[in-house]
Amino acid sequence: MIATGTAPARLGPRLRHLLELCPEEYPVADVGSGHGRLALELARRRPGAEVYATEARPGPARELRRLLGPSSPVLVLEGPGLEPLQGLGCRGAVIAGMGGHTIREILQASPALALGLDWLCLQPMQDWEPLWSWVTGSGWWDPQGTSCRERSRIYRTLLLRPR
C-alpha cells in the first residue's frame, strides 16, 4: 500500500509540480492513475471531496485498488480514457505519464466529456510537441504550459481551460 491514515504519499518533483498545477475544483479524476499517488494527494488536499482514479484494464485497476488499500478515500474506476467519468460530474481531470499521442487519442475519443470539464492537466512523458500542436490547433481550450525537472529530465505540463 502507498499510504495509510494521514501519512503523505511520496511524490517526486514531476508529480508535485502536477499537483500544484491542478486547480482546487473538485470532483476530479486521475486518468491512468497507475500507482495512485497523485490521486491520493488530490484527495488529501480536499478531505471529503470526490476523487476518482481510473485504469483502462482490469489488471492495472486491481493493482491500483491494492496499492490504495481498502480504506482509501480515492474511488477506483475501470475503463478507457475519460469514459468511466460519464455522469459523475467531474470538474477536472489529470492525464499524465502516457505519450502525447495517447493523450490526444483519449481526448479525441470523448469530446463531450473532455469539453464538459472545467480544467484538464496533461503531462505527457514524450511527444509533447504534437500534443501541443493539436491542442492549440483545436481551438477548444486556452492552454497554459509549464515545465519541471526531475533528475536530468524536463517534463512539460499543460493546464487547459475551455474557451
Ligand SMILES: C[S@@+](CC[C@H](N)C(=O)[O-])C[C@H]1O[C@@H](n2cnc3c(N)ncnc32)[C@H](O)[C@@H]1O
Ligand atoms: C506510466 S503510468 C502513469 C501513472 C501516473 N499517471 C503518473 O503520471 O505517474 C501510465 C498508466 O496509464 C494507464 N493507461 C494507458 N492508457 C490508458 C487509457 N487509454 N485509459 C486509462 N488508462 C490508461 C496505464 O495502464 C498505466 O497505468
